[in-house]
Amino acid sequence: xxxxxxxxxxxxxxxxxxxxxxxxxxxxxxxxxxxxxxxxxxxxxxxxxxxxxxxxxxxxxxxxxxxxxxxxxxxxxxxxxxxxxxxxxxxxxxxxxxxxxxxxxxxxxxxxxxxxxxxxxxxxxxxxxxxxxxxxxxxxxxxxxxxxxxxxxxxxxxxxxxxxxxxxxxxxxxxxxxxxxxxxxxxxxxxxxxxxxxxxxxxxxxxxxxxxxxxxxxxxxxxxxxxxxxxxxxxxxxxxxxxxxxxxxxxxxxxxxxxxxxxxxxxxxxxxxxxxxxxxxxxxxxxxxxxxxxxxxxxxxxxxxxxxxxxxxxxxxxxxxxxxxxxxxxxxxxxxxxxxxxxxxxxxxxxxxxxxxxxxxxxxxxxxxxxxxxxxxxxxxxxxxxxxxxxxxxxxxxxxxxxxxxxxxxxxxxxxxxxxxxxxxxxxxxxxxxxxxxxxxxxxxxxxxxxxxxxxxxxxxxxxxxxxxxxxxxxxxxxxxxxxxxxxxxxxxxxxxxxxxxxxxxxxxxxxxxxxxxxxxxxxxxxxxxxxxxxxxxxxxxx
Amino acid sequence: xxxxxxxxxxxxxxxxxxxxxxxxxxxxxxxxxxxxxxxxxxxxxxxxxxxxxxxxxxxxxxxxxxxxxxxxxxxxxxxxxxxxxxxxxxxxxxxxxxxxxxxxxxxxxxxxxxxxxxxxxxxxxxxxxxxxxxxxxxxx
Numbered sequence: 001x002x003x004x005x006x007x008x009x010x011x012x013x014x015x016x017x018x019x020x021x022x023x024x025x026x027x028x029x030x031x032x033x034x035x036x037x038x039x040x041x042x043x044x045x046x047x048x049x050x051x052x053x054x055x056x057x058x059x060x061x062x063x064x065x066x067x068x069x070x071x072x073x074x075x076x077x078x079x080x081x082x083x084x085x086x087x088x089x090x091x092x093x094x095x096x097x098x099x100x101x102x103x104x105x106x107x108x109x110x111x112x113x114x115x116x117x118x119x120x121x122x123x124x125x126x127x128x129x130x131x132x133x134x135x136x137x138x139x140x141x142x143x144x145x146x147x148x149x150x151x152x153x154x155x156x157x158x159x160x161x162x163x164x165x166x167x168x169x170x171x172x173x174x175x176x177x178x179x180x181x182x183x184x185x186x187x188x189x190x191x192x193x194x195x196x197x198x199x200x201x202x203x204x205x206x207x208x209x210x211x212x213x214x215x216x217x218x219x220x221x222x223x224x225x226x227x228x229x230x231x232x233x234x235x236x237x238x239x240x241x242x243x244x245x246x247x248x249x250x251x252x253x254x255x256x257x258x259x260x261x262x263x264x265x266x267x268x269x270x271x272x273x274x275x276x277x278x279x280x281x282x283x284x285x286x287x288x289x290x291x292x293x294x295x296x297x298x299x300x301x302x303x304x305x306x307x308x309x310x311x312x313x314x315x316x317x318x319x320x321x322x323x324x325x326x327x328x329x330x331x332x333x334x335x336x337x338x339x340x341x342x343x344x345x346x347x348x349x350x351x352x353x354x355x356x357x358x359x360x361x362x363x364x365x366x367x368x369x370x371x372x373x374x375x376x377x378x379x380x381x382x383x384x385x386x387x388x389x390x391x392x393x394x395x396x397x398x399x400x401x402x403x404x405x406x407x408x409x410x411x412x413x414x415x416x417x418x419x420x421x422x423x424x425x426x427x428x429x430x431x432x433x434x435x436x437x438x439x440x441x442x443x444x445x446x447x448x449x450x451x452x453x454x455x456x457x458x459x460x461x462x463x464x465x466x467x468x469x470x471x472x473x474x475x476x477x478x479x480x481x482x483x484x485x486x487x488x489x490x491x492x493x494x495x496x497x498x499x500x501x502x503x504x505x506x507x508x509x510x511x512x513x514x515x516x517x518x519x520x521x522x523x524x525x526x527x528x529x530x531x532x533x534x535x536x537x538x539x540x541x542x543x
Numbered sequence: 544x545x546x547x548x549x550x551x552x553x554x555x556x557x558x559x560x561x562x563x564x565x566x567x568x569x570x571x572x573x574x575x576x577x578x579x580x581x582x583x584x585x586x587x588x589x590x591x592x593x594x595x596x597x598x599x600x601x602x603x604x605x606x607x608x609x610x611x612x613x614x615x616x617x618x619x620x621x622x623x624x625x626x627x628x629x630x631x632x633x634x635x636x637x638x639x640x641x642x643x644x645x646x647x648x649x650x651x652x653x654x655x656x657x658x659x660x661x662x663x664x665x666x667x668x669x670x671x672x673x674x675x676x677x678x679x680x681x682x683x
């Protein structure tokens with residue numbers, strides 16, 4: 001894991017001091033809310049429906065037990081005893097008092113954490129593959145590159161007032177676990193014919209009002225030049241990106257309007273100039289960072305066998321656990337989606353427990369996933385049963401990864417000032433409608449719910465997506481099918497007129513029964529839908 | 544209105560012409576770029592220009608930062624002035640992109656600006672100013 005040195009610590013400490021001063025000026029009335037708003041947003045502090053929400057950055061979703069415990073402690077001392085893990089691998093506290101925020105940021109800084117650039121029209125927290133460094137299918141660990149980008153993008157003078165927010169993901173595997181092509185820029189580590197490491201660069205993906213799958217704009221940029229290349233990508237966007245309409249200001253709109261070829265050509269021209277400026281850190285800096293992400297000492301001779309005699313454990317094992325690249329070890333995903341629960345929420349006690357388990361069984365490492373779950377990346381197979389028992393006792397033993405109950409949902413109208421409809425109660429009803437056995441029978445099904453068009457719940461990328469809208473003062477839910485945030489990325493299509501909250505639960509059930517009737521051997525819901533098209537589903541739902 | 548200059552020479556007195564006017568009479572020595580105008584149009588004339596003013600119509604409009612960087616990277620050494628909605632909280636970014644004069648519509652407190660410019664002990668990336676990024680400090 002990355003560790004701050006004196007330089008990193010000094011930057012974060014200075015930021016805390018600056019924000020403390022700004023909050024004091026706001027509380028004393030010396031600064032108006034208008035003047036304060038952009039400043040608090042640069043520190044991840046939003047004013048929601050009922051209280052301030054503070055979004056804490058978890059760079060590329062990686063953290064250790066000490067950091068996790070600090071999150072639990074803040075949840076207990078300053079919130080209502082829980083935190084909410086987000087689709088950008090961050091954590092949000094929903095019940096924060098403005099006067100407490102400088103102290104919270106100061107506490108975070110003691111464990112090398114911050115809330116810098118978790119909101120605002122700047123480069124946001126860099127996201128990555130939650131299995132990075134542990135997965136068998138990756139070219140290299142993407143996190144050292146993500147950390148290079150974290151530093152490059154932090155307080156970047158030219159790119160702190162972009163037309164809109166800017167999200168970058170970095171992965172190193174063929175299987176896309178990070179929704180790469182739905183990012184403003186997606187970087188995939190690859191090797192060229194000479195065996196050198198570099199990136200495929202995708203640009204102009206996104207969700208929101210205008211969902212787009214990012215086109216490939218460069219087949220290979222050497223890892224030694226990729227900071228310069230990104231600088232060129234951002235500069236072209238910053239110069240041309242629209243400022244007149246915030247809904248048309250994302251890079252996806254620019255690339256859609258001028259075309260991927262024109263954008264590519266302009267970036268190329270800019271890059272020829274930018275790469276002469278010496279912006280890329282030296283190889284020694286990458287090596288310094290990469291050394292901190294070295295694989296922990298895992299015993300490849302550890303016994304691989306797992307005793308499956310406890311049937312509940314076996315079910316959990318099949319759902320939540322995949323092999324590690326080192327024999328005798330596994331990657332465990334902890335579901336934060338209990339039946340009837342709030343997707344992504346964890347209590348302070350649960351957060352502490354996950355910290356304990358990480359320290360004891362996973363070389364003090366945890367990951368947050370964009371699907372709002374938590375990963376223990378390096379667990380010995382011999383310890384899996386003990387891990388499961390501890391999780392199950394704490395209400396964290398759900399066995400539903402990538403099944404219907406593993407719902408991504410935004411906070412919705414229960415918290416969010418932008419929302420048109422509630423997301424959480426709908427997620428709760430859906431997970432209660434389908435019991436565990438039924439979910440297993442249905443198989444992989446990514447169900448995602450957004451409470452408004454901004455699509456924070458990734459509904460466009462759902463095999464089944466649900467969008468809450470306001471129709472004449474009533475909450476109404478539109479249903480779409482066929483989206484995917486994985487390597488086969490696609491945007492879902494709306495199936496027809498919307499439903500009430502209970503109506504949409506019924507409609508989902510009818511769609512699933514239709515799938516069960518039509519599926520061929522090995523087909524997921526998404527595969528069947530893609531094969532047969534929307535008509536049979538439409539007929540069943542609107543019969 | 545406040546004008547803060549970070550240069551030793553005397554302020555340039557000639558009025559700034561618009562980009563269009565400048566391109567048709569390039570003997571002028573001072574020009575103003577509106578947000579969204581292409582700074583590259585000035586590159587052939589940088590030697591004779593003594594003042595380039597770049598409009599910041601709203602602090603959120605960050606196009607002027609790229610315009611400034613492009614002019615400096617091309618070797619412009621005259622005064623580069625940010626004019627408009629120039630706020631305390633952006634002065635570090637403005638200075639790092641090569642602006643050496645700040646002309647703000649609302650009063651800008653000189654002491655507060657000086658404090659803001661010294662608040663952060665390091666920088667993470669190379670920019671137009673001569674500050675060495677932390678990666679350079681780490682590796683001598």
